[in-house]
Amino acid sequence: MRAVVYDRYGPADVLEVREVPVPRPAPGEVLVRVAAAGLNPADWRLRSGQFRFALRLRFPFVPGADLAGVVEAVGDGVDDVRSGQPVMAMQATRTGGACAEYAAVPREHLAPAPAGVPLLEAAGVPLCGSTALQALRDRAGLRAGLRAGQRLLVHGAAGGVGSLAVQVGRALGATVTAAASRDAAALLRDLGAEEVLDRGTVDLTRPPERLREAFDVVLDAANALSFRHARALLTPGGTAVSVNPFAERLSPGLLAPLRGGRRLRSVLVAPRAADLAVLSGWLAEGTVRPVVQRTLPLVEVRAAHRQLEAGHARGKTVLVVDPVLAGLVPGREVPA
Numbered sequence: 001m002r003a004v005v006y007d008r009y010g011p012a013d014v015l016e017v018r019e020v021p022v023p024r025p026a027p028g029e030v031l032v033r034v035a036a037a038g039l040n041p042a043d044w045r046l047r048s049g050q051f052r053f054a055l056r057l058r059f060p061f062v063p064g065a066d067l068a069g070v071v072e073a074v075g076d077g078v079d080d081v082r083s084g085q086p087v088m089a090m091q092a093t094r095t096g097g098a099c100a101e102y103a104a105v106p107r108e109h110l111a112p113a114p115a116g117v118p119l120l121e122a123a124g125v126p127l128c129g130s131t132a133l134q135a136l137r138d139r140a141g142l143r144a145g146l147r148a149g150q151r152l153l154v155h156g157a158a159g160g161v162g163s164l165a166v167q168v169g170r171a172l173g174a175t176v177t178a179a180a181s182r183d184a185a186a187l188l189r190d191l192g193a194e195e196v197l198d199r200g201t202v203d204l205t206r207p208p209e210r211l212r213e214a215f216d217v218v219l220d221a222a223n224a225l226s227f228r229h230a231r232a233l234l235t236p237g238g239t240a241v242s243v244n245p246f247a248e249r250l251s252p253g254l255l256a257p258l259r260g261g262r263r264l265r266s267v268l269v270a271p272r273a274a275d276l277a278v279l280s281g282w283l284a285e286g287t288v289r290p291v292v293q294r295t296l297p298l299v300e301v302r303a304a305h306r307q308l309e310a311g312h313a314r315g316k317t318v319l320v321v322d323p324v325l326a327g328l329v330p331g332r333e334v335p336a
C-alpha cells in the first residue's frame with residue numbers, strides 16, 4: 001500500500017510517500033481502508049522531534065491519528081463491526097498510521113461514521129472532537145439538561161479543537177462565547193457562538209469589566225492563556241481547562257479554596273469508542289458540523305505539514321487518501 005512514512009525526526013522534507021506492507025489486524029483490531037486522514041498540530045510536532053523525550057517513535061513511522069474509511073477486515077475477537085461498514089477512528093499518538101491506504105485500528109478506538117456526512121469531513125473530527133468532549137464534559141463537568149445554561153468561553157475558537165468545542169459546548173447545554181481572530185467571527189457565529197470576541201481588540205489578560213467573573217468554564221484551546229488570567233474570567237467555583245496536559249500540575253486542586261473555588265484542569269485526549277460514537281451521533285443529527293479548511297492529496301503531505309506549522313487554522317486540514325471513498329456519504333450510498 002502507499003503510505004506517508006518518515007525514517008527520522010526533522011523538517012517536513014523527511015516525509016515521503018512510498019510502498020509499505022499492508023498492516024495485519026491483530027486480535028481486537030479492525031483493518032480500515034482509509035478514505036481520508038485528518039491532520040493535527042501533534043503530527044508536525046511529533047515529526048520535528050519536539051516530543052522525542054516523552055514519546056520516542058519507532059522508525060519507519062507512518063504518521064496520523066485521525067481517519068475515516070471503510071472496514072476491510074476484522075481481527076480475532078471483533079464481532080460487532082462488519083466488513084464494508086463506514087467508520088471513523090482515532091489512533092493513539094504513539095501508534096500513528098492514519099496517513100496510509102490501510103490502517104489497523106483497535107476496535108476500542110473506532111465508531112460508525114456519521115450518516116449523511118462525507119467521510120472526508122468525518123476524518124477531521126476524531127481527535128479534536130474527543131479533546132473538546134473530554135475537556136468540557138469530563139474535566140469541566142458540563143452536562144446537557146443537568147446544569148444547562150452554563151456560560152462557556154472558548155479561547156482559540158477557530159482552530160481544530162476550538163471550532164468543535166464551540167459546538168460541543170452548545171450540545172452540552174452551555175451558552176458559548178468564542179474568542180478568536182476577527183476574520184473567524186462569521187464562522188463562529190454560524191457554529192453557534194452567542195458572542196464572538198476579537199482577540200485583536202479584546203485583551204483577555206486585561207478583560208473589560210463585563211467579562212470579569214462572567215464564565216463558569218473557560219477552555220483555552222490555544223494554550224495561550226495562563227490560569228492567572230483565566231481566573232479573572234471565571235465565576236467563583238468555575239473551571240478553566242487547558243489543552244496543555246501538564247498545566248494542571250502547576251495549580252493543584254488543593255489550592256482552589258484560596259481562589260474562590262476556581263480550578264485549573266488539563267485534558268490529555270484518549271481515543272475512546274464511546275466518545276467517538278457520541279460525536280458521530282451529533283454529526284449525523286447536525287448538532288455538530290465539521291469545519292474543513294483545506295483538503296490536499298496524500299502526495300502533498302509535506303505542504304500540508306508546512307501549512308499546519310504556519311498556524312492560524314480555521315478548522316481542519318484533511319489529506320485525501322482515496323478520492324472516491326472520501327466522497328462517500330454513509331447512509332446515502334453503498335460502498336464499492
Ligand SMILES: NC(=O)c1ccc[n+]([C@@H]2O[C@H](COP(=O)([O-])OP(=O)(O)OC[C@H]3O[C@@H](n4cnc5c(N)ncnc54)[C@H](OP(=O)(O)O)[C@@H]3O)[C@@H](O)[C@H]2O)c1
Nearest residue numbers: 041131156158159160161181222224243267268269312313
Ligand atoms: N492535550 C490534548 O490532548 C490536546 C489535544 C488536541 C490538541 N491539543 C493542543 O491544543 C492546541 C490547539 O489544537 P488545534 O488542533 O485546535 O490547533 P489549530 O487547529 O492549529 O488551532 C489553533 C488556533 O489557535 C489560534 N491561536 C494561535 N495563537 C493564539 C494565541 N496566542 N491566542 C489565541 N489564539 C491563538 C489560531 O488562530 P489565530 O492565530 O489565527 O487566531 C488557531 O485558530 C495545540 O497546541 C494542540 O497541540 C492538545
